Amino acid sequence: MIFHAIGLMSGTSVDGLDICYASFEKNSVGKWNHHILHAETLPYSDVWEGKLRNSIQLNPEELLALHSEYGFYLGEKVKDFIDKYSLEKIDLIASHGHTVFHQPKRKFTLQIGDGRAIKILNPIPVVYDFRSQDVLMGGNGAPLVPIGDELLFSEYDACLNLGGFSNISFKKEHERVAFDICPVNSVLNKFARELGKNFDENGASARIGKVNSEILSALNSLKFYAENPPKSLGIEWVNQNVSPLLIGEKPENILATFTEHAAFQIAETFRQNQLKKILFTGGGTYNSFLIEKIRSKTTAEIIVPDKNLIDYKEALIFALMGVLRMNHETNVLSSATGSSRDHSSGIVV
Template sequence: MKTLAIGLMSGTSLDGLDICLAEFEKKDKWHFKILKSETLPYSTDWENKLRNSIHLSVTDLLELHSDYGFYLGQKVKEFIERHQLENIDLIASHGHTVFHQPQRKFTLQIGDGRAVKLNTGIPVPVVYDFRSQDVLMKGNGAPLVPIGDELLFSQYNACLNLGGFSNISLKSKNKRIAFDIAPVNIVLNHLAQQLNESFDENGNLARKGKINEALLNELNSLEFYQQAHPKSLGVEWCHKHIFPKLEAITPLEALATFTEHIAEQISKIINENNIKNILITGGGAYNTFLIDKIKAKTDSEIIIPEKEIIEHKEALIFAFMGVLKMNNEINVLSSATGSTTDHCSGVIA
């Protein structure tokens, strides 16, 4: 039986809202087909609201939680009307992460699923809040995408996503493990914006900068990189450990240094795990300077897929997680998040 699901994803790099309509069918294994997908850039107003959400009072944050839910619902409604879509079975929404502190037993993705449902105009279930249950089960609440890597992209030895943060998933001793490696666009975009660019296209700005070896060594020595997996990163970590260090040098120098840092951390993981081929997705897959650096530091075959997979793999997998939730099947792997057991997560509105 085929299921039509819409997945919504908003990443920490704030480059826009990803919407993906996909068809899923289980035969001998799960199969998928992306039917329509888009990235809708945020208005300056919405980008600022989401970027500054970490600083809001509790009451203002609760208001934004509702408002953003209605915004998501409106965007889904427009998406459905624009493409004249019919027979949608469900909507799955990741929401937008404001806080992520699993060590304190909480994570918050705003965008109330009930508001999403009220505003879409179609009477189908909305599955949301995929991370909280895992955190309550002593997990990191991240990464969640490995269930999709395991069931939809198993032909690759590893899957690497280069978004706001880089995260990898791979098979180790017959278990799917996954973890965050390092910040990527959350830092690179921040630095590019200091040079009046929204992002560092193709890594062209970083190419012009000179690597600060002392800072590179300092970054590579951060405690997070020495920790065993499972582990995950949040924006708060960057504010504490990364941004203050980069303020001491020029944005160009910082871009060059941090791009090298990302490449070194990713290559180290690829080499340590003897990964033969790796699928790379997310906005960072377009950063040719970064990709070339990774290629130069490893013998792994680097696979950059078609545009719709690069840009919408996460939205696709959250749609898939919604399908699994509605089927009451496991959609979070404890081997990836560190939770006490595999489980079926998400709240249904």
């Protein structure tokens, strides 16, 4: 049976809403074949970018209002997308939402964008809030993408995503292990903005900056890197642990230093786990200077796929997670998140 689904993803870098319409068909060995049929990124307006960036500062009433407002925003964008491509076969819409809080040790995580609002504007089943159940079950609520890596991309030793944070998943002793490695664009984009750019295109500013060896050493000594997975990062961790180390240095030097730091942590993860063939996706894959730095530190084969997969792999996998949830199949792996067991997560409306 072929399923058609729309996946929605909004990342911590707040660069836009990813919408992916894809088909999925389960093959005879339990893996899934997929085809990305239409996909696009809708940049946020300055107003919406501001609302999402500042959401962590809102009082409870304002946050609840934004949860509803953003849900209707998502619903409108999906409706426009469906009309634009004249889509008729749609079994479900799967929405990640936009993360405001992520504190799994305190048993909560919040992704705003009420799925009921999406459903009101689009009379199609909607699956949303994929992370909360895992957190309540003792997990990190992240990363969730490894289920898609397992079912769609098992021919690679590992799958690496370079977004606001870099995260990886791979098979280890017959289980899929996954964890966040380090911040990437959540830091690089911030200091690119100090230079008047939305992001550091091709790492051009980092390339002319100078690495501050003292800051680099302090970054590489952060306790998180010595912890065993499962483990995950949030912007709160960056604000508390990374930002204080970067005060007083020129933006281009911070970009050079942090690129060196990220490349080292990523290559070290490959080395420690003896990974040989890695699929790279996410916006950071376009940062040629970062990729050069990683290549210089590893003998692993780095596979850069076509643009659709680089840009929309996460939205694609959330669409698959919605399909799995509707079929009552496992869509969250406890080996990746640390929860008490594998489970099928997401609220269905």
